[in-house]
Amino acid sequence: MSEPTAETKSVMTLPREEVVSPLTGEPIVQYQGVTKTFGDLEVIKGIDLALYPGEKMALIGPSGSGKTTLGRMLMTLEEPTTGTILIDGEPLWQMKTSSGKLVRANEKHLRRMRQKIGMVFQHFNLFPHLSVLRNVTLAPMSVLGLSKEEAYQRAVEMLTKVGLQDKLGEYPSRLSGGQKQRVAIARALVMQPKVMVFDEVTSALDPELVGEVLEVIKEIAIDSDMAMMLITHEMDFARDIADRVIFGAEGRIVEQGSPEAIFEQPESERLQSFLKRFR
Amino acid sequence: MSVPWLDWLPLLGEGTLITIKIALLSIAVALCLSALAGLGSTSPIIIIRIASRTYIELFRACSLLVLLFWVYFALPFVGVELSKLWAGVLAIGLNIGAYGAEIVRSAIFAVPKGQYEASLALNLTPTERTWKIIIPQAVARMIPPMSNLLIELLKSTSLVYFITLSDLTYEAMIIRNNYYSYTPYIFALLLGIYFVLSSSISITMRILERKFTAWR
Ligand SMILES: Nc1ncnc2c1ncn2[C@@H]1O[C@H](COP(=O)(O)OP(=O)(O)OP(=O)(O)O)[C@@H](O)[C@H]1O
Ligand SMILES: [Mg+2]
Numbered sequence: 001m002s003e004p005t006a007e008t009k010s011v012m013t014l015p016r017e018e019v020v021s022p023l024t025g026e027p028i029v030q031y032q033g034v035t036k037t038f039g040d041l042e043v044i045k046g047i048d049l050a051l052y053p054g055e056k057m058a059l060i061g062p063s064g065s066g067k068t069t070l071g072r073m074l075m076t077l078e079e080p081t082t083g084t085i086l087i088d089g090e091p092l093w094q095m096k097t098s099s100g101k102l103v104r105a106n107e108k109h110l111r112r113m114r115q116k117i118g119m120v121f122q123h124f125n126l127f128p129h130l131s132v133l134r135n136v137t138l139a140p141m142s143v144l145g146l147s148k149e150e151a152y153q154r155a156v157e158m159l160t161k162v163g164l165q166d167k168l169g170e171y172p173s174r175l176s177g178g179q180k181q182r183v184a185i186a187r188a189l190v191m192q193p194k195v196m197v198f199d200e201v202t203s204a205l206d207p208e209l210v211g212e213v214l215e216v217i218k219e220i221a222i223d224s225d226m227a228m229m230l231i232t233h234e235m236d237f238a239r240d241i242a243d244r245v246i247f248g249a250e251g252r253i254v255e256q257g258s259p260e261a262i263f264e265q266p267e268s269e270r271l272q273s274f275l276k277r278f279r
Numbered sequence: 280m281s282v283p284w285l286d287w288l289p290l291l292g293e294g295t296l297i298t299i300k301i302a303l304l305s306i307a308v309a310l311c312l313s314a315l316a317g318l319g320s321t322s323p324i325i326i327i328r329i330a331s332r333t334y335i336e337l338f339r340a341c342s343l344l345v346l347l348f349w350v351y352f353a354l355p356f357v358g359v360e361l362s363k364l365w366a367g368v369l370a371i372g373l374n375i376g377a378y379g380a381e382i383v384r385s386a387i388f389a390v391p392k393g394q395y396e397a398s399l400a401l402n403l404t405p406t407e408r409t410w411k412i413i414i415p416q417a418v419a420r421m422i423p424p425m426s427n428l429l430i431e432l433l434k435s436t437s438l439v440y441f442i443t444l445s446d447l448t449y450e451a452m453i454i455r456n457n458y459y460s461y462t463p464y465i466f467a468l469l470l471g472i473y474f475v476l477s478s479s480i481s482i483t484m485r486i487l488e489r490k491f492t493a494w495r
Contacts, residue, residue: 075399075400076399077396077399077400107405111402111404114399114400114402115402117400118400119400121393121396121397121400123393125391125393125394125396125397126397127394127397127398127412127416128416128494128495129415129416129419129494130494138401138403138411139401139402139403142403142404142407142411143401143402143403143404171493171494171495172494173494173495184397187401188400188401191401191402
């Protein structure tokens with residue numbers, strides 16, 4: 001049996017003719033026939049999708065369409081029911097035994113794979129009992145094994161990037177929502193993942209704080225060669241920074257393309273009516 | 280009629296020391312059991328979970344007085360003979376520990392799931408997730424209910440009266456035998472001493488709470 005390549009696969013799922021900005025190189029993430037069922041509810045109904053190194057991919061779609069679930073499966077917070085997710089060509093949720101058999105991944109395998117993935121959550125999930133600085137240095141010290149000084153240096157660098165270099169000693173409870181989310185971004189960035197999932201990182205924020213967070217993400221998107229999966233309801237933001245936009249509904253990819261194609265000439269009726277709500 | 284407070288002091292003093300001793304030892308036993316069974320009931324290993332649940336259900340359901348009688352009067356029949364003090368400490372520790380374990384367990388479960396998820400996303404090890412992220416936040420939640428429980432523990436130490444351990448209550452009853460007409464004064468004093476002891480528990484816990492929740 002010949003394995004379809006990622007390209008042919010994603011072409012298969014493309015409703016339009018052209019393949020959109022196929023960045024060069026092997027995909028960093030590949031979803032292959034991924035489904036996810038919660039109880040009786042099939043939330044992801046067979047997704048084939050590739051994300052390329054450095055690509056900024058926006059994921060849009062109605063509430064409940066499974067965007068978060070897709071990101072959480074990548075972050076190893078949910079296990080796919082069927083199908084495979086590959087990171088750098090290696091299965092995320094399965095590992096090879098010494099006899100070459102594929103079995104369910106153990107914690108050790110997951111930890112090695114997770115090294116390449118980061119996530120920023122809708123509700124920040126900062127560690128409230130740790131200072132801003134400690135939030136950002138904790139994982140570099142215990143996971144990457146950096147010394148206190150190295151971790152401090154990196155953390156300050158990241159916190160400066162998100163504009164919070166003067167809040168190092170503060171506890172999260174003393175920060176605004178926008179500041180909290182920027183700390184959370186710094187905390188994820190400092191681990192230098194190859195792929196970062198941003199799951200509606202502004203939807204828990206007061207409207208006047210949304211801008212500062214989007215601004216930071218935009219800067220990161222421009223600066224870094226990290227691949228990004230941006231789950232968002234901010235259409236202007238998606239249009240601004242995404243190389244490719246995926247529109248999903250009810251657990252399937254309905255349409256994908258360049259921001260111009262998706263936002264200017266939506267083909268499917270679903271996407272057209274979805275976009276109307278944002279005008 | 281002048282009240283002979285001074286005559287009572289030596290006995291009450293001794294009784295108070297005994298009560299403090301039982302209370303502190305029982306607190307140590309109860310806290311250890313709370314931590315073990317509380318953490319145990321969140322363990323991914325099913326045997327540990329079942330053992331913890333069994334302990335909690337069994338010793339929570341058990342009347343402390345009956346448990347005390349069991350430890351002191353029944354255990355000698357199977358060859359385990361404990362001093363009055365250790366019988367009291369064991370019975371109180373086992374009983375209060377079961378309640379404490381429930382406090383520990385629910386405090387752990389009350390830590391928002393996002394905390395676990397964020398620590399996983401940062402690739403911390405399971406042990407680090409538990410000890411660096413979940414437990415410190417759970418401890419902050421445990422302190423107020425634990426404070427209530429330890430005051431409950433202090434008050435229940437008076438049950439050792441029934442195995443004739445000469446604690447504060449026991450000594451007060453002795454004094455009452457000799458100064459019968461002063462009964463109201465004796466018991467007022469007794470209540471006063473318990474009040475002071477329990478206040479020192481709640482003040483200690485208040486200080487601990489402030490220390491553990493500085494981040495709030
Ligand atoms: N742990 C779970 N158990 C049961 N059902 C779940 C679980 N997680 C998600 N779901 C269901 O899966 C569906 C998709 O959820 P998901 O959060 O992925 O959607 P979403 O596209 O991110 O929506 P939103 O835009 O509202 O965030 C929803 O119907 C949701 O109720
Ligand atoms: Mg979502």
